[in-house]
Structures are given as structure tokens and as C-alpha cells.
Amino acid sequence: xxxxxxxxxxxxxxxxxxPYLASxxxxxVAMYFLNSSQEQxxxxxxxxxxxxxxxxxxxxxxxxTEGQELCVICASAQRQKTTVCVVETWYDLYALERAGExxxxxxxxxxxxxxxxxxxxxxxxxxxLIKRLDGSITELIFATNATPEGxxxxxxxxxxxxxxxxxxxxxxxxxxxxxxxxxxxRITICKALSGRRPF
Numbered sequence: 001x002x003x004x005x006x007x008x009x010x011x012x013x014x015x016x017x018x019p020y021l022a023s024x025x026x027x028x029v030a031m032y033f034l035n036s037s038q039e040q041x042x043x044x045x046x047x048x049x050x051x052x053x054x055x056x057x058x059x060x061x062x063x064x065t066e067g068q069e070l071c072v073i074c075a076s077a078q079r080q081k082t083t084v085c086v087v088e089t090w091y092d093l094y095a096l097e098r099a100g101e102x103x104x105x106x107x108x109x110x111x112x113x114x115x116x117x118x119x120x121x122x123x124x125x126x127x128x129l130i131k132r133l134d135g136s137i138t139e140l141i142f143a144t145n146a147t148p149e150g151x152x153x154x155x156x157x158x159x160x161x162x163x164x165x166x167x168x169x170x171x172x173x174x175x176x177x178x179x180x181x182x183x184x185x186r187i188t189i190c191k192a193l194s195g196r197r198p199f
Contacts (some may be wrong), residue, residue, distance in 0.1 A: 112149035
């Protein structure tokens, strides 16, 4: 029976640990690395190590930042400081930023509630979000994805803050059910933001 060499097996096992990398693509990715020049592989490894060393989470919103405690959005004097948009991931934040409609601040949860995958409230940045709402925040916008997990996450957070004196809204229903912000076009995102409704 044919078996991969020990080193190749080790490479495939490591690639299998990468989330979102479909198992059927693991061998293709392994082949890509093996066929790449030493310089290309070294450059990729250096870039990953550098990113791991210098890219950190913003101490307020948990977006990524480099070289400072606050991300460029939290540090900007041009942003509306009284409105916070809650997103699941940093790439959802970037999708909203590309649309150019929203001028407030963000809060990145780090995912959504999913007990089957071991994602409970303690695995997300829900507590820091609730603490932020004790300050000058007057509006909270839920921009969690239109999935059962995203809806459950928004509902859970709302149950924890419903007694606070702030306006709570969510993206308009033009966002298709089951969709992710990162895959939406700019116009759809703009309409969803401008047409947001009470939670």
C-alpha cells in the first residue's frame, strides 16, 4: 500500500490544521509549496512570522493594529465616537469600510456563538463590548452575519444590554439570509446600513 513520505505526511497534517482550507485542497497546497522556489517559501515564512510578531489586537475594538495600542479607526479624530457597529470578524469590518457608508466605530467579536464548535460567550469579546457601553455610546448597530449563529449572537448581546439607554439597530433585511458581509457588494452594504432598523 502506498504511503506518503514521513516529511510529506507531516506537512499535510499541519495544513489540515488550517481552518477554511478544504481537505481536498490540502494536497494541492502542499504541492504548491514543494514546487515553489526556496526564496518564495522563505519569504512566506518570514512574512507570517513578522505578522505574528507585530500585528496585535486594538485594545478597544479588537480590530488589528500595528505598532500602536489603538487601530487607525479608534485613533481617528474624524470618526463618530457615539456609534458602534458590532461585527463578527475583522474582514467583516473591512467589508463595511470598503462600502464607505459608516463613519462610526466598530467592535470585533472574534466570531459568533456556536456551541457545537465550542464557541461560547467567553470565547468572544462580548464582555469588553458591554463595558464600552457604559461610556458615551448612544447607538449600537448589529452587523453580525445573517446566519443562525450571527442572529443568536446578536440576540444574546441584546439580552445583556436591553436595559441600557442606547439605541440598538441592525442591518436592513436586504442582506440575504445565510450570507456573509465579506462577500457582499458595496451597494448592498450601503443600503443595509442606511436602512437599518430597530433591533
